[in-house]
Amino acid sequence: MDCDQLVRNGYVIVPDFLSAAHTRLLYQYAQQLPDYEWQQAGIGRADDYSTNTRIRQDKIRWLSRANTLETNYLNGLETLRLQLNRELFMGLFDYECHLAHYPPGAFYRKHLDAFKGRSNRILTTVLYLNPDWSSTDGGQLVIYGQRQEILETVLPEAGKLVLFLSDKFVHEVLAGQRDRYSITGWFRLNASIGGVIDPSR
Numbered sequence: 001m002d003c004d005q006l007v008r009n010g011y012v013i014v015p016d017f018l019s020a021a022h023t024r025l026l027y028q029y030a031q032q033l034p035d036y037e038w039q040q041a042g043i044g045r046a047d048d049y050s051t052n053t054r055i056r057q058d059k060i061r062w063l064s065r066a067n068t069l070e071t072n073y074l075n076g077l078e079t080l081r082l083q084l085n086r087e088l089f090m091g092l093f094d095y096e097c098h099l100a101h102y103p104p105g106a107f108y109r110k111h112l113d114a115f116k117g118r119s120n121r122i123l124t125t126v127l128y129l130n131p132d133w134s135s136t137d138g139g140q141l142v143i144y145g146q147r148q149e150i151l152e153t154v155l156p157e158a159g160k161l162v163l164f165l166s167d168k169f170v171h172e173v174l175a176g177q178r179d180r181y182s183i184t185g186w187f188r189l190n191a192s193i194g195g196v197i198d199p200s201r
Helices: 003-009 020-032 068-088
Strands: 011-014 059-062 094-102 108-111 121-128 141-144 150-154 161-165 171-173 180-188
Touching: 003 011, 003 068, 011 150, 020 068, 020 180, 068 094, 068 180, 141 161
Parallel strands: none
Antiparallel strands: 011 161, 059 094, 094 180, 108 171, 121 161, 121 180, 141 150, 141 171
């Protein structure tokens, strides 16, 4: 991965970050998960947590090391965490992520993943799983600059990874025409209090 681009721009887009075979297995795995494994995604945290389908309409499933396929992905992101710490001295402590399923027509309005000084989420990652995705399918990730100008419109192509600073870039997910699967995650600092990682502020 080009760490220099991440330093220059605050974000980087990595085509083919994950092999086609591994991406396909994750895509098939996400597709076959039963409905009860998914939960409606929400906004906010702890006492401020709520679901609001006018803002966010995806469903999520958190990854864990209880499953071999999920573990393999988490191991790959652990390797990336170590690279980022080695090359950029970011002090990233751990990583959390979830599968995201956007049914046809689902979207996520403009938002920030973290507010400066109020979260230990430092870097956001999004990995796309759908094969044969075209611009007519929609579902793009739009990344905005400080003046709300569009910096990138990212087509969710299989194996592509997007990383960006969580507290800097407002972004949104446009509605798509097909079921859209991805893995969204965050590299975090260690801001634990009383044994609780990333406690509510």
